[in-house]
Amino acid sequence: MPDSFVRTTRDGAVLVVLIDRPQARNALNPGILTAIAASLAAADENPEICATVLTGGPGNFSAGADIDVLSGHSPATYLASPTRRAFESIARAEKPIVAAVAGYCLGGGCELALACDLVVAGDNAVFGQPEINLGFIPGAGGTQLWRPRAGAGAQADAALLGELIDVWEARRIGLVDEVVPAEAVIDAALAKARTIAAKAPLASRAAKAALKSAGRMSMQSALEYEVTLMAGLLATEDAQEGTNAFLQKRPPQFKGR
Structure with missing residues (x-):
């Protein structure tokens, strides 16, 4: 599948997808999702990138899956599809991701946004899981993914009613x-991502x-996992730099090691 529908740029230590x-x-479609997954995997491997903004621009984040592609699946082909593997790869991304959402954020688009760590939304954004209206889930x-943010009731409403919310x-x-405002959604997401990128990179990944x-x-x-992560960070140069900078009343210079 073509991936020309995904564009990446750099804003300092922030990758914009x-x-x-x-x-x-x-x-x-599978090409778009595979390209997003590949971009996030490359970001994880690039020490110069500390955070990512994922967006569809100020118009629409994503109205969902390409129904023409989805309707062509059998049970067996869906389970083995690159779409499923791409979503799994996106969920495994290690560096923080800020979603910049405007307009429609539905179905697979909503799942993609909620797989991110922070969601900044334009005032024209609409969310929902309308899959039930098409005969599937x-x-x-x-x-x-709704449950941790909005609770079990909102999750049930989204999956069972298929209604949209503003x-x-x-x-x-x-x-x-x-x-x-919708026209400011990318700038607002970038502001959050830049703030994250200025922190100690290893600490951000651990968080x-x-x-x-x-x-x-x-x-x-x-x-217990949190304690283990914290203990590991105490052995890093960044942790030493952070505490020294605090005591010396100066900005820290984190190196990611």
Whole structure:
């Protein structure tokens, strides 16, 4: 599948990944998802990149999966599809990702946004999991990803009713972290990503790993994992630099080691 609908640029230590298929409201196909996954994997391997902004621009984040592609799947081909593997790869990304969401953020697009660590939304954003209206269910986290942010009730509403909610309701229930004018959504997401990128890189990755453990482990196991991550960071040069800079009342110069 072509990946010409995904464009990447750099803003200092921040990678910007843009879905650029406006004529289809940024509908997702295997090529797009594979390209996004590859960009995030490359960011994880690049020490010069400390955070990523994922966006569809100020028009639409993504109206969901390309239905023409989805309708061509059998049960067997869906389970082995590059779409499924790409979503799994995106979920495994180690560096922090800020979603900059405007317009439609539906179905697979909503799952993609909620797989990110922070969600900044434009005032024109609309969220939902309408898959039930087509006779199936979300297949990339849409029955799970609402719950940590918005609770079990909102998760059930999204999956069972298939109704759309506007950005203000999404903010009220905790689905998004910040609402800004649609034309400012990328700048607002970049501001958050730049702030993250200025922190100690190893600590940022550890913080993301600890946060994601909450839904995969018991509370006790997650707390023990947090302690293990903290102990490992104490042996880093960045931790020493951070404490020295604090005591010397100067900005820290983190090196990622």
